[in-house]
Amino acid sequence: MVLVDHVRCTYCGSCVSVCPMGALELAETRLIVDQSCVDCGLCLNACPTGALYAGTFPGAETGGPGLPLRRHYDVIVVGAGPGGSVAAWEAARRGLSVLLLEKRQEIGSPVRCADGGAHEQLISFIAPDPRWISATVTRAQFTVLGDDGLTHTTGGGGGLGYVLERRVFDRTLAEEAASAGAEVRVKTAATALVLDDGLVRGVRVRGPGGETDVECQVVIGADGVEARVGAWAGLDTTLRQRDTMSCAQFLLAGIDVDPACTCYYIGMSVAPGGYAWVFPKGDGRANVGLGVQADVAERPALDYLVRFVESQPHLAQGSPVTLVTGGVPVAPPPSRMVTDGLMLVGDAARQVDPLTGGGIVNAMAAGRLAAEVAAECIAAGDVSAAALSAYETRWLAGWGRRLARRYRLKERFPPPARASRECMRVFTVAVGGK
Numbered sequence: 001m002v003l004v005d006h007v008r009c010t011y012c013g014s015c016v017s018v019c020p021m022g023a024l025e026l027a028e029t030r031l032i033v034d035q036s037c038v039d040c041g042l043c044l045n046a047c048p049t050g051a052l053y054a055g056t057f058p059g060a061e062t063g064g065p066g067l068p069l070r071r072h073y074d075v076i077v078v079g080a081g082p083g084g085s086v087a088a089w090e091a092a093r094r095g096l097s098v099l100l101l102e103k104r105q106e107i108g109s110p111v112r113c114a115d116g117g118a119h120e121q122l123i124s125f126i127a128p129d130p131r132w133i134s135a136t137v138t139r140a141q142f143t144v145l146g147d148d149g150l151t152h153t154t155g156g157g158g159g160l161g162y163v164l165e166r167r168v169f170d171r172t173l174a175e176e177a178a179s180a181g182a183e184v185r186v187k188t189a190a191t192a193l194v195l196d197d198g199l200v201r202g203v204r205v206r207g208p209g210g211e212t213d214v215e216c217q218v219v220i221g222a223d224g225v226e227a228r229v230g231a232w233a234g235l236d237t238t239l240r241q242r243d244t245m246s247c248a249q250f251l252l253a254g255i256d257v258d259p260a261c262t263c264y265y266i267g268m269s270v271a272p273g274g275y276a277w278v279f280p281k282g283d284g285r286a287n288v289g290l291g292v293q294a295d296v297a298e299r300p301a302l303d304y305l306v307r308f309v310e311s312q313p314h315l316a317q318g319s320p321v322t323l324v325t326g327g328v329p330v331a332p333p334p335s336r337m338v339t340d341g342l343m344l345v346g347d348a349a350r351q352v353d354p355l356t357g358g359g360i361v362n363a364m365a366a367g368r369l370a371a372e373v374a375a376e377c378i379a380a381g382d383v384s385a386a387a388l389s390a391y392e393t394r395w396l397a398g399w400g401r402r403l404a405r406r407y408r409l410k411e412r413f414p415p416p417a418r419a420s421r422e423c424m425r426v427f428t429v430a431v432g433g434k
Ligand code: FAD
Pocket: 078, 079, 080, 081, 082, 083, 084, 101, 102, 103, 104, 108, 112, 113, 114, 115, 116, 117, 188, 189, 190, 191, 222, 223, 224, 225, 226, 228, 247, 248, 249, 289, 324, 325, 326, 327, 328, 345, 346, 347, 348, 352, 357, 358, 359, 360, 361, 363
């Protein structure tokens, strides 16, 4: 039976089209070969990445993970989300040699986001560009759905904001990093840290051609909510259920929504411990999603989402053209974000706003700060935890302090109290409404 190298396989379906037995099936991001395969080998030549083998699987190949890599970089950034790409961009801009690794084959895809971002915050990183903006919003509306079935809607002005096109936005940031001199690799994952006497000295990199160790002075872990890099370094990145929002979202097409207004729906019945959102995407489309607090939800987020859409006639008339799912860390700051030769940024360092779940710009701010500190420490010849902790100190003095305050507010309002008038006031300010 034909064997599949899942590191190389890019799930394109070319092999499926030539199989005379119907033995191959593309199950979204998994190629399945069933028992009817007769080893005819026709699929092998049709595969553009050499991911299929007849007979025995050769195992881990030698020869490096695809495009050539240097043996050593100043900085290796793991993860090309907004946090990682800005870190790579800033480090390269400061003259450091940088490798930016992304395990997915396309940066920014699949999207795990509702795409909301404030103009004021984004412009300190990148000039707004219609290529990655789906809609410009100027209003916000808040609806409290009571258990008694009563609803109460408030709202009006809001800060200028955007509903982004994250696929394009994330890729644009990685392109900026590449333009500044960083080497970017897709479908290339970090699988472990290279340690020397307990100190981080590099990253084990696995790509389409195999696995290799690459050395560096500083690793920046920007691997998102999964946060494996920090765990490999011995930092505690495990989330408690109560600090996790489990989210599901449809991109609904064919609906009639205000194209300049973001809408929020709060109530234990609609999204226990969290909220639902409708973010317009232009052309009769909107991101319609919700997040539920993992320890209080009685059903999966997707069930709540289906029920919410069905309950809103203006949404129920639409069709879902995309399903997005994901977890959001709404947690207190971790006790450590650095260790010898390593820093964490973005979701990996739990730098999300605990009240809103927003984390794009926070991750970008952390990425920039981490690169700044990495450059200073490399120039001074000291990348120890003590030296790199300048990143923690500066973060905690600014963004970190605000996020810690927001976490305390979240804790002050247990899930049933989140629809209270007082909590709604806090939430309205947090999402930029007036
Ligand atoms: P990510 O964007 O998650 O990027 C991490 C990257 O690392 C990924 O590309 C991943 O593939 C890669 N990676 C992971 N492991 C490895 C590895 N071992 N090797 C190589 N690459 C690796 N925030 C907002 O501001 N506004 C919103 O409207 C909003 N809505 C959201 C809605 C949902 C449903 C969800 C789930 C999140 C939402 N967020 C929102 C949060 C926001 O998406 C994140 O905070 C933000 O993406 C964090 O950026 P990051 O760079 O830290 O991580």
